[in-house]
């Protein structure tokens with residue numbers, strides 16, 4: 001699963017859950033993004049990808065940030081994925 005697929009999965013789940021204030025799913029807007037975060041440790045810098053979305057409900061006007069998942073990223077360079085069917 002690449003990061004786009006992972007994000008799509010989270011968005012789909014968020015849409016099904018709807019607004020966390022009122023549960024409304026119809027007028028449900030979001031702006032999704034992956035935020036890279038770095039933390040320094042004794043043995044080097046660790047990078048994280050934070051999968052999150054800003055959500056705005058058209059029913060109750062709630063606006064909030066939803067953090068879906070935080071994933072540790074190993075190194076900066078992309079290792080070749082074995083894309084199996």
Ligand SMILES: [Zn+2]
Nearest residue numbers: 019022057060
């Ligand atoms: Zn709402």
